[in-house]
Amino acid sequence: MDxxxxxxxxxxxxxxxxxxxxxxxxxxxxxVAATDFDQPFQELITEAAWGTVWxxxxxxxxxxxxxxxxxxxxxxxxxEVAMHVRATANTGATRxxxxxxxxxxxxxxxxxxxxxxxxxxxxVFSEMDGANNAR
Numbered sequence: 536m537d538x539x540x541x542x543x544x545x546x547x548x549x550x551x552x553x554x555x556x557x558x559x560x561x562x563x564x565x566x567v568a569a570t571d572f573d574q575p576f577q578e579l580i581t582e583a584a585w586g587t588v589w590x591x592x593x594x595x596x597x598x599x600x601x602x603x604x605x606x607x608x609x610x611x612x613x614x615e616v617a618m619h620v621r622a623t624a625n626t627g628a629t630r631x632x633x634x635x636x637x638x639x640x641x642x643x644x645x646x647x648x649x650x651x652x653x654x655x656x657x658x659v660f661s662e663m664d665g666a667n668n669a670r
Contacts, residue, residue: 541585542582545586546578546581546592547586548567548590549581549584549585549586549587549590550586551590552590552654553581553585553589555669556585556596556622556625556626557618558621558622558625561618564629565577573669586640590665596625596626596627597632600622600627600632601628601632601633601635601636601654603619604616604619604620604623604637604640604652605636605640606639607619608637608649609623609648609653610644610648611639611648611651613655616655616656617658617659617666620655620656620659620660621663624663630656630660637649637652637653637656640657
């Protein structure tokens with residue numbers, strides 16, 4: 536994915552934001568795994584989600600991270616919840632921020648959605664803490 540498709544400036548900005556939030560390893564894995572079939576999707580999310588929404592100046596990365604986690608939890612997107620919990624190491628969102636977001640999910644989207652999100656976050660924190668202790 537060296538060639539910038541569509542709006543090249545927005546794509547480049549999106550790739551930079553995506554890397555800063557998710558990390559180079561994650562983005563590199565996604566790029567290597569992309570095929571002719573899903574390449575247009577990878578380009579779309581890089582340009583639209585990361586280059587348009589995440590690159591906007593209105594919210595900090597921390598704030599965007601908190602909102603994203605609440606939405607993903609409310610919608611039951613478990614893999615994305617885990618990915619974005621990991622990304623908080625790069626966005627500045629704290630475990631307390633995540634707890635508060637999931638408490639909102641419990642009230643506004645339902646206790647089962649929040650319960651699942653808390654479980655996922657605890658598993659990811661355990662994984663992150665183990666990786667940090669192994670260093």
